[in-house]
Amino acid sequence: MNPEADAARPRHLLDLAAWSPTQVAALFDTSDVMAQVMTRTIKKVPALQGFTVGTLFFENSTRTRLSFERAARAQSADVISFAAGASSLSKGESLKDTLKTIDAMQADLYVVRHPAAGAPHQLTAWTDAAIVNAGDGRRAHPTQALLDAYTFKTRFPGFTSFEGIKLAIVGDVAHSRVARSNAELWTKLGAQVTLCGPRTLLPDELGERPGVALTHRLTEAVEGAHAVMALRLQHERMAGPLLPSLAEYRARYQVTRDALALAHPDALVLHPGPMNRDVEIEGALADGPRSVVEAQVANGVPVRMAVLYTLLVGGKGRDR
Amino acid sequence: MNPEADAARPRHLLDLAAWSPTQVAALFDTSDVMAQVMTRTIKKVPALQGFTVGTLFFENSTRTRLSFERAARAQSADVISFAAGASSLSKGESLKDTLKTIDAMQADLYVVRHPAAGAPHQLTAWTDAAIVNAGDGRRAHPTQALLDAYTFKTRFPGFTSFEGIKLAIVGDVAHSRVARSNAELWTKLGAQVTLCGPRTLLPDELGERPGVALTHRLTEAVEGAHAVMALRLQHERMAGPLLPSLAEYRARYQVTRDALALAHPDALVLHPGPMNRDVEIEGALADGPRSVVEAQVANGVPVRMAVLYTLLVGGKGRDR
Amino acid sequence: MNPEADAARPRHLLDLAAWSPTQVAALFDTSDVMAQVMTRTIKKVPALQGFTVGTLFFENSTRTRLSFERAARAQSADVISFAAGASSLSKGESLKDTLKTIDAMQADLYVVRHPAAGAPHQLTAWTDAAIVNAGDGRRAHPTQALLDAYTFKTRFPGFTSFEGIKLAIVGDVAHSRVARSNAELWTKLGAQVTLCGPRTLLPDELGERPGVALTHRLTEAVEGAHAVMALRLQHERMAGPLLPSLAEYRARYQVTRDALALAHPDALVLHPGPMNRDVEIEGALADGPRSVVEAQVANGVPVRMAVLYTLLVGGKGRDR
Numbered sequence: 001m002n003p004e005a006d007a008a009r010p011r012h013l014l015d016l017a018a019w020s021p022t023q024v025a026a027l028f029d030t031s032d033v034m035a036q037v038m039t040r041t042i043k044k045v046p047a048l049q050g051f052t053v054g055t056l057f058f059e060n061s062t063r064t065r066l067s068f069e070r071a072a073r074a075q076s077a078d079v080i081s082f083a084a085g086a087s088s089l090s091k092g093e094s095l096k097d098t099l100k101t102i103d104a105m106q107a108d109l110y111v112v113r114h115p116a117a118g119a120p121h122q123l124t125a126w127t128d129a130a131i132v133n134a135g136d137g138r139r140a141h142p143t144q145a146l147l148d149a150y151t152f153k154t155r156f157p158g159f160t161s162f163e164g165i166k167l168a169i170v171g172d173v174a175h176s177r178v179a180r181s182n183a184e185l186w187t188k189l190g191a192q193v194t195l196c197g198p199r200t201l202l203p204d205e206l207g208e209r210p211g212v213a214l215t216h217r218l219t220e221a222v223e224g225a226h227a228v229m230a231l232r233l234q235h236e237r238m239a240g241p242l243l244p245s246l247a248e249y250r251a252r253y254q255v256t257r258d259a260l261a262l263a264h265p266d267a268l269v270l271h272p273g274p275m276n277r278d279v280e281i282e283g284a285l286a287d288g289p290r291s292v293v294e295a296q297v298a299n300g301v302p303v304r305m306a307v308l309y310t311l312l313v314g315g316k317g318r319d320r
Numbered sequence: 321m322n323p324e325a326d327a328a329r330p331r332h333l334l335d336l337a338a339w340s341p342t343q344v345a346a347l348f349d350t351s352d353v354m355a356q357v358m359t360r361t362i363k364k365v366p367a368l369q370g371f372t373v374g375t376l377f378f379e380n381s382t383r384t385r386l387s388f389e390r391a392a393r394a395q396s397a398d399v400i401s402f403a404a405g406a407s408s409l410s411k412g413e414s415l416k417d418t419l420k421t422i423d424a425m426q427a428d429l430y431v432v433r434h435p436a437a438g439a440p441h442q443l444t445a446w447t448d449a450a451i452v453n454a455g456d457g458r459r460a461h462p463t464q465a466l467l468d469a470y471t472f473k474t475r476f477p478g479f480t481s482f483e484g485i486k487l488a489i490v491g492d493v494a495h496s497r498v499a500r501s502n503a504e505l506w507t508k509l510g511a512q513v514t515l516c517g518p519r520t521l522l523p524d525e526l527g528e529r530p531g532v533a534l535t536h537r538l539t540e541a542v543e544g545a546h547a548v549m550a551l552r553l554q555h556e557r558m559a560g561p562l563l564p565s566l567a568e569y570r571a572r573y574q575v576t577r578d579a580l581a582l583a584h585p586d587a588l589v590l591h592p593g594p595m596n597r598d599v600e601i602e603g604a605l606a607d608g609p610r611s612v613v614e615a616q617v618a619n620g621v622p623v624r625m626a627v628l629y630t631l632l633v634g635g636k637g638r639d640r
Numbered sequence: 641m642n643p644e645a646d647a648a649r650p651r652h653l654l655d656l657a658a659w660s661p662t663q664v665a666a667l668f669d670t671s672d673v674m675a676q677v678m679t680r681t682i683k684k685v686p687a688l689q690g691f692t693v694g695t696l697f698f699e700n701s702t703r704t705r706l707s708f709e710r711a712a713r714a715q716s717a718d719v720i721s722f723a724a725g726a727s728s729l730s731k732g733e734s735l736k737d738t739l740k741t742i743d744a745m746q747a748d749l750y751v752v753r754h755p756a757a758g759a760p761h762q763l764t765a766w767t768d769a770a771i772v773n774a775g776d777g778r779r780a781h782p783t784q785a786l787l788d789a790y791t792f793k794t795r796f797p798g799f800t801s802f803e804g805i806k807l808a809i810v811g812d813v814a815h816s817r818v819a820r821s822n823a824e825l826w827t828k829l830g831a832q833v834t835l836c837g838p839r840t841l842l843p844d845e846l847g848e849r850p851g852v853a854l855t856h857r858l859t860e861a862v863e864g865a866h867a868v869m870a871l872r873l874q875h876e877r878m879a880g881p882l883l884p885s886l887a888e889y890r891a892r893y894q895v896t897r898d899a900l901a902l903a904h905p906d907a908l909v910l911h912p913g914p915m916n917r918d919v920e921i922e923g924a925l926a927d928g929p930r931s932v933v934e935a936q937v938a939n940g941v942p943v944r945m946a947v948l949y950t951l952l953v954g955g956k957g958r959d960r
Contacts, residue, residue: 038746041690042689042690042691043690043746044718049362049364050361050362050363051362052363052393052394062722063741063742063744066720066722066745067744067745069720070692070720070745070746073692073718073720078364078393080386080389080390080393082382082386097593097595100617101383101594101617102383102386104383104387104617104620105386105390106358106363106390273741274737274741275737277734294740294744297741297744298744298746300744301744301745301746369682370681370682370684372683372713398684398713400709400710402702402706414917417913417914417915420934420937421914421937422703422706424934424938424940425706425707425710425941426678426683426710426938426941
């Protein structure tokens, strides 16, 4: 165990601001161990036996919730699931009272998804349990960024550093917490990040982070990139029409095999899912040899196992 | 173990009619042990390993269902959940056939919530498993009453008896199974219970139980009370308008700090949740030092652990 | 263990085409062992400890899903549940991408229900996990047929063969995957099957399987039968009115005590549920001594335990 990584390890994973590059590296090392567990016949270890992980989803999500639940159960933790949709907790109760009610179950860690930016952070004031942000509004989705970077790193044996690496993120950047968390993580690790999309979907303020550049031209974003991530158009979050037409969007921003010809010869293609083939990404590219889309989803489990393990066993946890 | 409590212990918890004061006291002793378990780092004991608890909820409920599931899992029982809303069991099937179908899963105990009064009792005829009533219509919600009384008791170190204790229950008594079960339990244990609310929300027949008084005046209910419980207005169960106006209701029946000045100096404030601050209870009171609302929710888990343990291991259980 | 049964055991249970009579007999032997487990005080064995069973239900089902989950947990497997209704996986994703996402959880076996015939078969191309069909369109529902035949067999101590046995299936045959799978299984085991219903609900092509006869006359179907299975009218799958009137349907096709007088003296009555008493089956018959409806549901758990065990431990499983 790395004492430097351990010393100031955050109690929560709300975003990546509080996590140092050394701590992220330690998390990736733990992810390697967990990934090895998932290749065994018996994909289960007793690491979190006796712990309870609660999932609090105030927005629908199947893939993320299942991934966390699997990560908890693969370490023998108990799981208690709360989905706001199916709940009677809407009888006029405040978020604080809802959390207090849920927290009576005495889970050791809550995985929280909420439509309001900052909601997971707010919850830390009302419980002793650890909080993992599984997506809050457009703000952050840190475990997605961790698994994206981890997926990239593990594709290159002997990979030592993100210094000099160039990541392009293309599409509906405005509504994407995935874009924001990836920009935060990859620049922290030393990479350059270019965000690309039409004017209406690319807010200027995202270019203020050191190491992040903005462009409206796909060719400029992709040129020389080691990793190209395509983002889904989040129509459900768009208040009005933000696109001239879907046909024009495809023509200008679809990540295609042609576009990828401008990238680094070893460039990888990522997509956080769900994927709309032949809209934001060419289907043949998504299914081709450069695509690591399936590896991203698969890495979700070991990376989230590492997050749960680090916060629960490495950290202080509830009442400890 | 108390042999008297054990001798005639009921097989089910349908309401509190069949439970003697001695048996309730034994249940509270077991709750103390379970509460101690929930303060440990590893909040899990193998007491119910190999048993299966089924939750059958024909009405929506998150807090109660989660509390029972946690209580089961904290004792290493398996849990199988059935929610009528999400079910295909509505294809013209009778309640009996539904239960027979569920019962094929061979759970050892079912936790049942149903909109019809008496439904949990009816189920006992169709299964060998133990039945715990988690709320049937307006009739009974015995585990809520148990955790309310337990919460009161544990706030006073050295507490020996409910004799001479006065409980006031204020609000929408008519629609409240919580009020009915608390009136039943506290009077059984020796306390005096005053039910208070507007004429339309306070049925006369509730005053027929020995030890229970009715009043339409908040001051009269609260005067000298050791415990004051506020109830939510269950608009969803009101067929028509039963209240003159919400403003008038607040003015006359909101449980406030001012009202509590008339109570016993050590009086505690309870609320079964969900709470509408500044409607049936003053927000500042709910969050103040006399409020035990959070303790109520927290005690839900150990009290329900004790109920499950008592019925499954203390009792005869299925096929035993 | 029977080496012949083991040698070519299928990796999946998509329908019964690939299962030989010897393999089915071995499955029934394993079901006997599992049924014995379910009579114990502790209804749990460690047989599948460390394995994960995923349930993927693209159609609502409570009884079948619960039965599989119980079968998995009774063998100490972990369960991960995916219900398409509650899912965000409808954001324009293909079935393949959905499966790939779910499959990142690395379950060892998926139990799949889908409205499209052939969907479970298709999934086998996209995952290394074993697939169990829990119902695909009108095509097949093999575990229901297995538990029906197992229920019949276990009612006759010393039962050795289905040769010479006559099964009548009455009702909405057209929309019934249960009818199709039972016709496939019972004829494979040597029985004669007669399918019976009104012209609009009895497709001619079902009579093409050797050993299967069709009739529109209830008396003809039931005469001399050892087993009579009534089927629910699946109004929800009928595009338009396929019945003259419900009264006429009842008069001509309801399975009654009178009708059963024509059957073999020891004949049993089956129904796959949910049952509409006094529509497709006389209530008094369903509740009478010849009815094995409750035994069918109860046998669902041990038969599905045997299916999971056979595919996971007997077979090769994922990565093995």
